[in-house]
Amino acid sequence: MYLVTAQEMRDLDRYTIEHIGIPGVVLMERAGLAVAQAITEHFAQPGQAVVLSGHGNNGGDGFVVARHLSVAGWRTTVWLVGSAERMTADTQTFYEACRHLGIDVKTFGPEQADELRRWLETSDVVVDALLGTGIRGPVRPAMESVIRLVNDHARGRVVAVDVPSGVETDTGRVASVAIKADQTVTFAYAKWCHYLRPGAEHCGEVVVADIGIPPSVTASRRPAARVNHPQWWREYLKPRSRWAHKGTHGHLLVVGGSRGMLGAVAMAGTAALRAGAGLVTIAVPEGQHDPLAAKVTEALVWAWPDDGQGRFAPGSAERIGERLNRLTAVAVGPGLGRFTGEREWLTELLQQTDRPMVLDADALNVLADHPDILDHRKGDLILTPHPGEMARLAGTDTVRVENERYRVAKEWAERHDVTVVLKGTYTIIAFPDGTQMLNPTGSPAMAKAGSGDLLTGIIGALLAQKIPPSAAVPMGVYVHGLAGEFAVTSVEHSVIASDILLQVGPAIRRLLSDRVRT
Numbered sequence: 107m108y109l110v111t112a113q114e115m116r117d118l119d120r121y122t123i124e125h126i127g128i129p130g131v132v133l134m135e136r137a138g139l140a141v142a143q144a145i146t147e148h149f150a151q152p153g154q155a156v157v158l159s160g161h162g163n164n165g166g167d168g169f170v171v172a173r174h175l176s177v178a179g180w181r182t183t184v185w186l187v188g189s190a191e192r193m194t195a196d197t198q199t200f201y202e203a204c205r206h207l208g209i210d211v212k213t214f215g216p217e218q219a220d221e222l223r224r225w226l227e228t229s230d231v232v233v234d235a236l237l238g239t240g241i242r243g244p245v246r247p248a249m250e251s252v253i254r255l256v257n258d259h260a261r262g263r264v265v266a267v268d269v270p271s272g273v274e275t276d277t278g279r280v281a282s283v284a285i286k287a288d289q290t291v292t293f294a295y296a297k298w299c300h301y302l303r304p305g306a307e308h309c310g311e312v313v314v315a316d317i318g319i320p321p322s323v324t325a326s327r328r329p330a331a332r333v334n335h336p337q338w339w340r341e342y343l344k345p346r347s348r349w350a351h352k353g354t355h356g357h358l359l360v361v362g363g364s365r366g367m368l369g370a371v372a373m374a375g376t377a378a379l380r381a382g383a384g385l386v387t388i389a390v391p392e393g394q395h396d397p398l399a400a401k402v403t404e405a406l407v408w409a410w411p412d413d414g415q416g417r418f419a420p421g422s423a424e425r426i427g428e429r430l431n432r433l434t435a436v437a438v439g440p441g442l443g444r445f446t447g448e449r450e451w452l453t454e455l456l457q458q459t460d461r462p463m464v465l466d467a468d469a470l471n472v473l474a475d476h477p478d479i480l481d482h483r484k485g486d487l488i489l490t491p492h493p494g495e496m497a498r499l500a501g502t503d504t505v506r507v508e509n510e511r512y513r514v515a516k517e518w519a520e521r522h523d524v525t526v527v528l529k530g531t532y533t534i535i536a537f538p539d540g541t542q543m544l545n546p547t548g549s550p551a552m553a554k555a556g557s558g559d560l561l562t563g564i565i566g567a568l569l570a571q572k573i574p575p576s577a578a579v580p581m582g583v584y585v586h587g588l589a590g591e592f593a594v595t596s597v598e599h600s601v602i603a604s605d606i607l608l609q610v611g612p613a614i615r616r617l618l619s620d621r622v623r624t
C-alpha cells in the first residue's frame with residue numbers, strides 16, 4: 107500500500123475523475139458508504155447519530171454517511187458548520203439528497219452551542235466530516251468551538267472521515283485543536299498523519315476503505331512513500347533450498363563489542379544467524395576475544411588489535427583486508443564505543459570493502475562528527491539511527507527529529523546517497539532515491555536496550571545473502587517488528603531482547619507461510 111500526501115491524493119483523485127472517467131460524486135458516494143458501513147458493523151442495532159459536516163468535500167462525505175445511516179434506521183441529524191453557498195458541487199448534491207429525504211440538517215452558529223452539546227451527549231455516534239485533506243492553517247473559530255464541544259462532550263463513538271479534523275495531513279501536526287476519534291475511516295491510501303504524532307494519536311483505529319480508485323492510477327502518479335509490506339519484497343523471501351550449505355547463505359562480519367559492551371555484538375551476531383546468515387564472524391578488540399567466545403557459540407570470533415583499554419587500537423581495521431573476499435556484508439557499531447583514532451579507523455573500514463555495510467550505534471556518532479568519512483565508501487551504506495543518533499547526524503535536536511521524522515531521514519538519505527532507517531514507533535526507511543517506507547510492525551515491548559542490536563544483525567544477514575538493500579532493509583525492519591510483536595507473551599513490560607531474538611524464526615515462518623498462501 108502507498109502512503110500519500112494531501113497533494114498526491116488530490117492528484118490521484120483528479121486522475122481518476124478526469125482520465126479514467128469515474129465521476130467525483132461516485133468516489134464521494136463510495137467514501138461515505140464505507141464510513142456508514144464501518145459504523146453499522148460496529149453496532150448491533152441502529153441508534154442516534156450526529157454528523158458534523160464542513161462545506162468542503164469532506165463535509166460532502168458526511169452528507170452521504172448521514173443518508174446511509176438514516177436509511178439504515180438511525181435517528182440522524184446533520185450540523186453544517188460552514189456556509190451552504192460555499193459548498194463544492196458534489197457536496198451540494200448530497201446536501202440536497204439529505205434534504206429531499208427529510209433528514210434534519212441544521213446550520214451551526216455560536217448560539218446553538220448548547221443544543222449541539224446536548225446532541226453530542228445523547229448520541230451513540232458522532233461523525234466528524236468537518237475538515238479533511240483540504241485543511242489550511244489553524245482551525246478557524248467556528249469549527250474550533252465545535253471540535254472542542256465534541257472532544258469535551260461526545261459520549262458515543264467518534265468516527266472521523268478521512269482524517270480527524272484539525273490534523274494536518276502531511277505532517278500530523280495539530281495547529282490549534284483536533285478531533286479525538288475512536289476510529290478514522292480513510293480512503294484508498296493511508297495518509298502520513300495516520301502514523302505521525304500528534305495526529306496519529308487522534309485517529310483511533312485507522313481503516314483504509316476502497317472507494318473504487320483503480321490501483322493502476324499509481325503507475326502514472328506514483329506516490330513517493332509506501333507502507334512497508336511483504337508485497338514490496340516477497341520475491342526475495344524464499345524457503346531454503348535442499349542443496350543449501352553455509353557458504354550459499356552469506357558471511358556477515360559484525361564489528362564492535364568494546365569492554366563492557368559485548369552483549370551488543372553477541373545479540374547482533376546471533377540475530378544474524380537466526381535471520382539466515384550462513385556464517386557470522388564477530389570482530390572485537392583482542393582483550394574481548396575470550397569473554398565473547400565464551401558467550402556466543404555459533405559465531406566465529408576474530409580479535410583485532412586492542413588499545414589496551416578494551417577498545418580497538420588505531421589501525422586495527424586494516425585487519426579486514428585479510429578475509430575480505432569471504433565476507434558478503436559488514437555491520438559496524440554495536441557496542442563499539444568511542445576511541446582515539448576512530449575517524450581514521452572507520453575510514454579504513456569503508457575504504458577496504460565494497461560489500462554492503464550497516465552502520466549503527468557509535469559508528470553513527472563517529473559519522474556525525476566526521477561526515478567526510480562517507481566520501482571513502484565504496485559500497486551501499488545503511489544507517490540505523492534512533493532519534494538521538496539521527497539528531498546528531500543531522501546537526502539538530504531530538505525534538506525536531508521527532509516532529510519531522512518524515513523529512514529529516516529523507517533529506518539525509520538523499521544528500522548522502524545512503525539508506526537511513528530512522529527507528530522508533532513506525533520506523534521510517536528513507537532510500538537514497540528520495541522514496542520512503544513506513545513500517546507498521548513493532549511493539550512498545552521493543553523500547554528496551556538491545557532491540558536495536560537485533561535489527562542491525564537481521565538487516566546485515568539479509569544483505570549478506572545478497573538481497574539488494576531496497577528489499578533487505580524493509581524486510582529486516584518488518585521481520586524485526588513482527589518478532590517484537592510475537593515476543594509479547596505476557597506483558598510488554600517484561601520482554602527482553604533475547605525474547606525477541608527467539609521470535610525471529612517464527613516471524614520468518616509467518617511470512618513464508620503467507621507467501622505460500624498468496
Ligand SMILES: NC(=O)C1=CN([C@@H]2O[C@H](COP(=O)(O)OP(=O)(O)OC[C@H]3O[C@@H](n4cnc5c(N)ncnc54)[C@H](O)[C@@H]3O)[C@@H](O)[C@H]2O)[C@@H](O)CC1
Binds near residue numbers: 137237
Ligand atoms: N474527489 C475527491 O477529491 C474526493 C474527496 N474526498 C473527500 O474530500 C476531502 C477533501 O476535500 P476538500 O479538498 O474539499 O477539502 P476539505 O473538505 O478537507 O476542506 C476544505 C474546506 O475547508 C475549509 N477550510 C480549510 N482550512 C480550514 C481551517 N483551517 N479552518 C476552517 N475551515 C477550513 C475551506 O474553506 C474549504 O472549504 C477528503 O478529505 C475526503 O474526505 C472523498 O469524497 C473522495 C473523493
Ligand SMILES: Nc1ncnc2c1ncn2[C@@H]1O[C@H](COP(=O)(O)OP(=O)(O)O)[C@@H](O)[C@H]1O
Binds near residue numbers: 491530551554557
Ligand atoms: N514503541 C515502539 N514500537 C515499535 N518499535 C519500537 C518501539 N520502541 C522501540 N522500538 C524499536 O526497537 C528498536 C530500538 O532500537 P534502539 O533505540 O537502537 O535501542 P538499542 O540500541 O538500545 O537496542 C528499534 O528498532 C525501534 O524501532
Ligand SMILES: [K+]
Binds near residue numbers: 235267268270
Ligand atoms: K474529518
